[in-house]
Amino acid sequence: MSDREIDVVGIGNAIVDVLSHADEEFVVAHGLARGTMTLIDAPRAEALYAAMGPGVEVSGGSAANTIAGIASLGGKAGYIGKVSNDQIGGIFRHDIRSAGVRFDTAASVSGVPTARCMIFVTPDAQRTMNTFLGACLELGPDDIDPDLVAHAKVTYLEGYLWDPPLAKQAFLKAARIAHQAGRKVALSLSDPFCVERHRAEFVDLVKNHVDILFANEHEVCALWQVGDFDAALQATRGHCEIAALTRSEKGSVVTGNGEVHVLDAARVAKVVDTTGAGDLYAAGFLYGLTSGRGLYECGRIASLAAAEVISHFGARPETPLTELVLAELG
Amino acid sequence: MSDREIDVVGIGNAIVDVLSHADEEFVVAHGLARGTMTLIDAPRAEALYAAMGPGVEVSGGSAANTIAGIASLGGKAGYIGKVSNDQIGGIFRHDIRSAGVRFDTAASVSGVPTARCMIFVTPDAQRTMNTFLGACLELGPDDIDPDLVAHAKVTYLEGYLWDPPLAKQAFLKAARIAHQAGRKVALSLSDPFCVERHRAEFVDLVKNHVDILFANEHEVCALWQVGDFDAALQATRGHCEIAALTRSEKGSVVTGNGEVHVLDAARVAKVVDTTGAGDLYAAGFLYGLTSGRGLYECGRIASLAAAEVISHFGARPETPLTELVLAELG
Numbered sequence: 001m002s003d004r005e006i007d008v009v010g011i012g013n014a015i016v017d018v019l020s021h022a023d024e025e026f027v028v029a030h031g032l033a034r035g036t037m038t039l040i041d042a043p044r045a046e047a048l049y050a051a052m053g054p055g056v057e058v059s060g061g062s063a064a065n066t067i068a069g070i071a072s073l074g075g076k077a078g079y080i081g082k083v084s085n086d087q088i089g090g091i092f093r094h095d096i097r098s099a100g101v102r103f104d105t106a107a108s109v110s111g112v113p114t115a116r117c118m119i120f121v122t123p124d125a126q127r128t129m130n131t132f133l134g135a136c137l138e139l140g141p142d143d144i145d146p147d148l149v150a151h152a153k154v155t156y157l158e159g160y161l162w163d164p165p166l167a168k169q170a171f172l173k174a175a176r177i178a179h180q181a182g183r184k185v186a187l188s189l190s191d192p193f194c195v196e197r198h199r200a201e202f203v204d205l206v207k208n209h210v211d212i213l214f215a216n217e218h219e220v221c222a223l224w225q226v227g228d229f230d231a232a233l234q235a236t237r238g239h240c241e242i243a244a245l246t247r248s249e250k251g252s253v254v255t256g257n258g259e260v261h262v263l264d265a266a267r268v269a270k271v272v273d274t275t276g277a278g279d280l281y282a283a284g285f286l287y288g289l290t291s292g293r294g295l296y297e298c299g300r301i302a303s304l305a306a307a308e309v310i311s312h313f314g315a316r317p318e319t320p321l322t323e324l325v326l327a328e329l330g
Numbered sequence: 331m332s333d334r335e336i337d338v339v340g341i342g343n344a345i346v347d348v349l350s351h352a353d354e355e356f357v358v359a360h361g362l363a364r365g366t367m368t369l370i371d372a373p374r375a376e377a378l379y380a381a382m383g384p385g386v387e388v389s390g391g392s393a394a395n396t397i398a399g400i401a402s403l404g405g406k407a408g409y410i411g412k413v414s415n416d417q418i419g420g421i422f423r424h425d426i427r428s429a430g431v432r433f434d435t436a437a438s439v440s441g442v443p444t445a446r447c448m449i450f451v452t453p454d455a456q457r458t459m460n461t462f463l464g465a466c467l468e469l470g471p472d473d474i475d476p477d478l479v480a481h482a483k484v485t486y487l488e489g490y491l492w493d494p495p496l497a498k499q500a501f502l503k504a505a506r507i508a509h510q511a512g513r514k515v516a517l518s519l520s521d522p523f524c525v526e527r528h529r530a531e532f533v534d535l536v537k538n539h540v541d542i543l544f545a546n547e548h549e550v551c552a553l554w555q556v557g558d559f560d561a562a563l564q565a566t567r568g569h570c571e572i573a574a575l576t577r578s579e580k581g582s583v584v585t586g587n588g589e590v591h592v593l594d595a596a597r598v599a600k601v602v603d604t605t606g607a608g609d610l611y612a613a614g615f616l617y618g619l620t621s622g623r624g625l626y627e628c629g630r631i632a633s634l635a636a637a638e639v640i641s642h643f644g645a646r647p648e649t650p651l652t653e654l655v656l657a658e659l660g
Binding site for chain 1: 416
């Protein structure tokens with residue numbers, strides 16, 4: 001493996017999370033879409049922040065969380081995403097680099113602030129996300145470093161990238177470069193409403209551009225417009241080389257190479273905050289895959305990584321995941 | 331109690347904390363003064379941040395933590411401190427206001443950034459703090475709102491305020507206004523090295539300006555230049571109307587009105603991060619005092635508040651302290 005060779009490069013919306021505890025009343029009073037991600041504009045972001053309780057700021061972004069997880073597992077990882085040259089952007093850049101990730105995308109200098117996601121965690125550990133995309137709206141094809149993508153075993157894309165209008169061009173450019181270099185392309189469907197917003201395009205992507213698909217039960221049912229998980233699973237199998245479908249506490253199903261593995265969720269003493277569960281599942285899975293493990297083992301590492309991140313506040317691992325995997329799988 | 335009447339106004343360095351886990355090796359390799367607070371300049375802050383692992387940003391500042399604690403206990407509280415008009419300053423202002431605290435000090439517009447404290451939490455839950463004071467250096471007498479101070483039962487000052495040169499004038503102005511209005515003045519000695527830096531002035535303060543003193547064992551021994559706690563306790567009793575001296579897991583001693591109470595520390599299932607222990611002890615004590623409780627009960631509320639904050643990462647309460655006190659003391 002040459003110096004430039006890496007395991008996974010992630011492309012996503014570079015976001016700093018602002019986490020706060022909130023009660024059910026707050027969610028109702030402010031008309032929040034419980035358990036999902038809603039895009040908000042600057043005035044709404046300001047109004048919601050004014051109403052929000054004291055917060056904790058921590059780097060987030062779906063694909064960025066995944067990439068930080070891969071680094072925590074010992075994988076070599078890179079990231080492409082757009083922050084602004086402001087203090088929040090500096091925090092994002094520091095955190096992902098200090099997690100051991102290559103991140104060299106130029107910052108926006110247009111004055112648009114770095115993206116923030118206000119996350120309200122309710123007493124049932126569920127999170128409700130409200131994202132102001134800010135500088136993420138400026139991510140475009142020029143931000144894709146062809147060398148980085150060509151040298152990554154897997155290029156991982158978050159479905160949320162379909163929201164900012166320029167980013168889908170970046171997305172398609174990266175997929176093309178990856179495939180030309182004989183690499184794999186992975187996609188996470190991100191959120192059921194995100195699937196609703198871009199269904200036709202997502203179906204085309206999954207059928208024609210994506211080798212490895214990540215989705216939860218709600219997202220994959222929305223994609224194929226079917227009412228139950230088994231129908232969604234069958235539809236997926238026909239189109240993706242590998243798919244990992246997650247079902248919260250019901251575990252996950254992994255398909256590929258003609259195999260279907262049904263996995264239990266890893267045990268968690270107390271679920272504190274489900275933010276990042278899907279992101280870290282993808283991290284564990286892709287780390288397993290790029291380090292040459294079989295699909296069942298990939299699913300187990302994925303479940304362990306997801307279990308770690310829901311056991312505390314915030315969407316990036318607090319425990320070095322290498323140690324966790326070593327303790328459980330040897 | 332009129333609308334303008336409040337329980338406690340705190341004056342301190344308005345700081346946003348950047349918390350990170352670090353091992354002992356890191357502390358040694360970077361020459362950090364373990365368990366204490368060190369002042370650092372901008373280049374050192376930059377170098378240390380570059381070396382630091384991924385962080386969590388959360389509003390801090392010693393007196394600000396205390397004031398947020400008082401609000402969490404149900405007290406009416408105000409705060410005076412200097413942030414910049416940058417994103418970090420916006421976070422500080424949002425968090426303290428959303429905790430229910432009055433905070434109207436004008437932001438600095440000089441371009442100097444809001445203060446940050448890098449806190450390294452080692453596996454033994456001890457914290458090592460490195461503070462870049464930034465905009466705090468601009469807090470001066472003009473920032474003291476005489477009306478706010480005159481309407482507060484207690485004006486609470488952190489010893490750290492003696493570090494920025496202009497702030498001590500603000501400090502003395504506030505003490506004068508408080509006493510002229512027949513109110514009490516409280517001081518926390520903050521840190522043993524802070525006491526070393528300003529010992530002569532702190533002795534004068536304690537003897538002539540302060541009614542209620544907070545200090546831990548190391549700080550109060552440094553103040554009176556004595557080697558053991560009992561000697562420090564006796565020296566303190568001669569000069570302060572009320573004193574609360576903390577001794578970590580050994581509990582605390584409260585003196586005043588001719589009484590001496592020895593209190594056990596409140597139980598904690600697992601100490602995660604000692605950041606804010608002293609700040610929240612002061613919060614509990616001052617809340618008790620301003621709500622008319624006896625000294626022993628003040629010490630118990632103080633111990634409960636301190637126990638809550640060391641049971642998680644970060645220096646402000648995660649659980650509403652009103653509920654905690656209600657559950658324990660009724």
